Amino acid sequence: xxxxxxxxxxxxTTHLFAQAPAxxxxxxxxxxxxDEIRTVKQTSDGGYIxxxxxxxxxxxDKSEASQGFYDYWIIRLDSLGNIMWExxxxxxxxxxxxxxxxxxxxxxxxxxxxxxxxxxDKTENNMTTSRDIWLVKLDASGNILWQNTIQAASSDExxxxxxxxxxxxxxxxxxxxxxxxDKTAPGYGMQDYWVVKIxxxxxxxxxMTYGGSKNDNCKSIDATLDGGYIIGGYSFSPMSGNKTxxxxxxxxxxxxxxxxxxxxxxxxxxxxxxxxNRDDYFASVEATADGGYIIGGESNSGAxxxxxxxxxxxxxxDYWVVKxxxxxxxxWQNDIGGVVDDYMNGxxxxxxxSYLVxxxxxxxxxxxxTVASEGQEDMWLVKLDxxxxxxxxxxxxxxxxxxxxxxxxxxxxxxxVYCSSWxxxxxDKTEVNIGTSDFWIVKLEAxxxxxxxxxxxxDDNCNGIIDDGASGSITISAAGPTSVCQGTSVPxxxxxTGTSLQWFKNDVAIPGATNFYYSPTTPGGYTCQVTDDCxxxxxxxxxxxxxxxxxxSITAAGPTTFCPGGSVxxxxxxxxxxxxxxLKNAYPIAGATGTSYxxxxxxxxxxxxIKAATGCSRNSNVIVVSTNCKxxxxxETISLSAYPNPASDFVAIKINQVKETGATLQITNTIxxxxxxxxxxxxxxxxxxxxxxxxxxxxxxxxxxxxxxxxKGQQIVVQ
Numbered sequence: 001x002x003x004x005x006x007x008x009x010x011x012x013t014t015h016l017f018a019q020a021p022a023x024x025x026x027x028x029x030x031x032x033x034x035d036e037i038r039t040v041k042q043t044s045d046g047g048y049i050x051x052x053x054x055x056x057x058x059x060x061d062k063s064e065a066s067q068g069f070y071d072y073w074i075i076r077l078d079s080l081g082n083i084m085w086e087x088x089x090x091x092x093x094x095x096x097x098x099x100x101x102x103x104x105x106x107x108x109x110x111x112x113x114x115x116x117x118x119x120x121d122k123t124e125n126n127m128t129t130s131r132d133i134w135l136v137k138l139d140a141s142g143n144i145l146w147q148n149t150i151q152a153a154s155s156d157e158x159x160x161x162x163x164x165x166x167x168x169x170x171x172x173x174x175x176x177x178x179x180x181x182d183k184t185a186p187g188y189g190m191q192d193y194w195v196v197k198i199x200x201x202x203x204x205x206x207x208m209t210y211g212g213s214k215n216d217n218c219k220s221i222d223a224t225l226d227g228g229y230i231i232g233g234y235s236f237s238p239m240s241g242n243k244t245x246x247x248x249x250x251x252x253x254x255x256x257x258x259x260x261x262x263x264x265x266x267x268x269x270x271x272x273x274x275x276x277n278r279d280d281y282f283a284s285v286e287a288t289a290d291g292g293y294i295i296g297g298e299s300n301s302g303a304x305x306x307x308x309x310x311x312x313x314x315x316x317x318d319y320w321v322v323k324x325x326x327x328x329x330x331x332w333q334n335d336i337g338g339v340v341d342d343y344m345n346g347x348x349x350x351x352x353x354s355y356l357v358x359x360x361x362x363x364x365x366x367x368x369x370t371v372a373s374e375g376q377e378d379m380w381l382v383k384l385d386x387x388x389x390x391x392x393x394x395x396x397x398x399x400x401x402x403x404x405x406x407x408x409x410x411x412x413x414x415x416x417v418y419c420s421s422w423x424x425x426x427x428d429k430t431e432v433n434i435g436t437s438d439f440w441i442v443k444l445e446a447x448x449x450x451x452x453x454x455x456x457x458x459d460d461n462c463n464g465i466i467d468d469g470a471s472g473s474i475t476i477s478a479a480g481p482t483s484v485c486q487g488t489s490v491p492x493x494x495x496x497t498g499t500s501l502q503w504f505k506n507d508v509a510i511p512g513a514t515n516f517y518y519s520p521t522t523p524g525g526y527t528c529q530v531t532d533d534c535x536x537x538x539x540x541x542x543x544x545x546x547x548x549x550x551x552x553s554i555t556a557a558g559p560t561t562f563c564p565g566g567s568v569x570x571x572x573x574x575x576x577x578x579x580x581x582x583l584k585n586a587y588p589i590a591g592a593t594g595t596s597y598x599x600x601x602x603x604x605x606x607x608x609x610i611k612a613a614t615g616c617s618r619n620s621n622v623i624v625v626s627t628n629c630k631x632x633x634x635x636e637t638i639s640l641s642a643y644p645n646p647a648s649d650f651v652a653i654k655i656n657q658v659k660e661t662g663a664t665l666q667i668t669n670t671i672x673x674x675x676x677x678x679x680x681x682x683x684x685x686x687x688x689x690x691x692x693x694x695x696x697x698x699x700x701x702x703x704x705x706x707x708x709x710x711x712k713g714q715q716i717v718v719q
Contacts, residue, residue, distance in 0.1 A: 019464040020371075020381070020394035021414060021445040027081040028421065028431040030438025031056020035073060037439040039099045040418040042410050046079040049108055050418065051100035052439060054088060060434035064088035067120030072097035072110055074142060081441060087142040091116025095134065098158045103200075104167050107145065108138040111171060113157040114149065123147060127181045130155035133173055135202055148202035152177030156194060159219040159233065167200040172221035172231050175209065185209035188241025193218035193233060193258075195266055208266035212237025214252050220284040220346075222293075228263040230293055232285035235273065242268065248305035249277030257282045259295060259328060272328040276301020278311075280320060283359075284346035284406075291326040294355055296347035299335065309335035312367050317341045319357055321388060334388040338363030342380065345406040350383075351413060352447065354391060357382040358407035358417065361395075368393075374427030375399035379419050381407060383447070396442055398423020405440075413446030455534025471535035472498025476528050476542060483545040485616035489519040490544045498530035498537070520544045550575045552609035552620040560599075561626040564713060565706045567600040570623055572607040581608045583619075589671060599625040601672040601702075640705050646717035649694045655680065655687040655705060664706045667691070667716075669699065680705070693718050 029035075029050075037052040054073035057065045061083060062073070071090025074097070078084055089095070089110070097112040114134035117125040121144060126132045132151035139145055150156070154176035161171045175194035178187045183194070185208050192211030195218070198204050210216070210231075218233035235258035238246045248256050256275030259282075262268055274280070276299060283297040299320035303310045311318045318337025325331050336342070336357065344359035362377045363369045369380065371393055378397030385391050396402070396417055405419030421440035423429045428442070448462035455470040474496035482490050494501060494516045503513035505524045520526055523546045528539045557569040572580055572595050582592035584603040599605055604624055610617040639656040653665070662682035668674050676691060693701075696718045704713040 018392040020392045024443045026442040029061045030434040031062035032059035032435045034436045036420045043102050048077040050075045051097040053096045068092040070094045085142045089121045091122035092119035106140045110136045111158045111161045124149040127151040151181045152183035153180035160221045169198050171196045172218045174217045189213040191215040212240040212243035222287045232259040234282040245273035248275035254279045274306045276305045276307035283344045288349045293324040296321040298344045312337045319344045332388045336368045338366040338369035355384040360403045371395045377401040398429035399426035415444040417442045471537045472530040474530040474539040476539045486549050489521045491519050493517045494528045496530045499532040502529045547614040547616045549616045549618040550609045550611045552618040554607050554620040564627045567598050570597045579610045646719045648719045651691045657685040666704045668702045
């Protein structure tokens with residue numbers, strides 16, 4: 001509810017507002033001159049009764065010439081805004097219609113201010129040359145049944161009227177008069193509130209005056225649940241007369257809201273003067289369903305006195321809405337405005353327990369105003385929730401000025417907005433103006449009640465877009481990294497609502513890819529589309545990257561088959577930015593990470609080349625190394641045996657002979673590491689020896705007798 005003082009911050013929140021209702025129909029009604037609308041009410045049959053002032057002759061929609069200068073102009077519309085009948089009512093001078101209501105008998109009562117004596121339709125003289133209250137009772141077809149000029153010695157005028165349950169009428173107005181004419185209550189100052197109750201035939205039942213020593217102007221009245229009334233207007237008076245509070249700020253040079261609760265015979269129950277340090281001009285009051293009251297007007301006061309928020313701009317007017325409790329205490333308030341003046345016509349409670357404010361402004365987008373202007377002054381509607389926070393807003397107008405007027409809620413839950421218009425076809429306005437200023441009524445739909453968007457050609461979620469997202473929703477995600485090495489895949493899956501799926505790569509459909517999962521193996525941008533009867537929706541995109549594996553190739557620098565004790569050097573072709581790991585029989589060789597490796601034992605050798613930047617790798621070709629050769633003298637067979645085998649403590653080794661220049665007895669593990677070695681002298685026979693293997697790790701070991709030209713070997717198992 002509180003305003004933000006930085007415009008940029010406020011603009012950033014505009015997307016939070018709901019969508020304003022759309023226009024269903026409109027009608028521009030006028031004659032060739034000046035016509036100013038002041039009131040619209042809905043009738044019991046769903047149509048409308050509207051009234052205001054006209055100085056137009058027979059022209060346009062107007063079938064009667066004015067009697068004097070301005071006359072009452074009463075117009076009856078059907079539910080679609082078409083004119084059923086219209087009546088120009090007046091005397092030889094100015095007559096201004098403020099309000100028209102439908103009465104319980106099916107007719108209408110028009111109330112306003114008259115400066116005319118007996119002439120034209122007027123059957124009573126004014127008491128003085130100033131203004132008097134003029135009531136005109138009409139039947140359902142607009143014919144005059146009776147009229148009454150309620151008058152006193154000075155000027156008197158109407159603010160508002162309501163019909164009571166018994167058919168009587170209560171008039172809220174203002175009077176400059178002392179006791180005189182129809183006025184039986186004394187005056188307290190310059191101008192006072194004047195409340196008059198009449199019966200169904202226009203006879204006065206009682207009248208009461210409320211005021212202080214300065215000007216007090218009554219604008220609005222509503223019935224309360226206890227049979228009494230709530231009345232409101234603005235006051236310049238200090239504590240005086242029957243006013244029990246001083247003006248809030250600024251002395252008597254500035255106006256405050258002044259609200260009174262009175263009983264059914266006009267006695268004051270309570271009163272409250274509400275304002276800030278400058279002018280606060282009251283527009284309307286309405287009793288609310290919770291037993292409290294909603295009031296509003298325009299204010300240029302700062303944050304002081306009763307006012308909790310500053311007005312925007314120095315000495316400029318904003319809407320000021322105040323919610324009161326049943327005893328008149330302030331429950332909440334909101335100052336609503338832009339960078340220039342905003343003038344409120346009134347505020348109503350809506351059927352959903354919210355509030356709708358109507359007025360006019362020539363503000364563009366600024367501060368609280370988040371909708372652009374159509375022309376000069378536009379009607380500005382602001383919907384508030386039950387705490388005063390803005391729900392939605394709308395500017396309604398054409399390329400010129402729209403002013404005065406107000407808003408009512410209609411029996412279909414929508415709204416009828418009315419104002420005086422100077423605009424031609426432009427903006428929201430679809431009809432040319434007939435004269436200088438015309439009546440303009442605009443019918444709006446009911447508020448949108450947000451629900452889940454479905455495929456039905458309706459804006460179900462109230463965001464102004466029909467069927468947005470109704471064709472299903474879909475999001476895809478990856479189960480792991482999306483940048484991987486060649487030869488692997490990226491598992492993708494879809495979470496969706498809809499009927500059927502189709503996966504795409506770089507916006508091209510992938511044949512057969514219609515499951516909720518897909519695993520790309522090639523680079524590209526992947527999306528998935530969900531389709532149902534309302535249309536199709538594309539998912540987010542996931543870009544998959546597949547890094548190339550490095551090249552890997554090894555060669556042998558010599559023969560790969562040799563006698564025990566021999567070796568061969570294996571070389572890998574170097575690749576920039578890579579590391580290396582040699583493998584024997586598919587197992588990594590500890591410490592073998594260079595570009596060369598010397599193989600001394602049997603095995604299948606290869607090299608894994610690893611790209612440092614990506615971690616991608618490739619295994620080389622395999623080179624088989626074999627340590628196997630025949631003895632030069634097959635008759636000189638050297639036998640080698642070991643027992644026990646398997647062994648856990650000691651192994652007894654027998655060698656039948658050693659010739660030539662001697663030999664070396666070696667025990668190696670499976671990766672070719674020598675774990676035991678001893679020298680055997682030359683030219684010996686029947687050699688026996690014992691080797692301690694208790695400290696050897698359990699496993700398989702190779703036992704070899706390495707000589708100058710021949711090798712014999714045997715495997716032993718250590719437990």
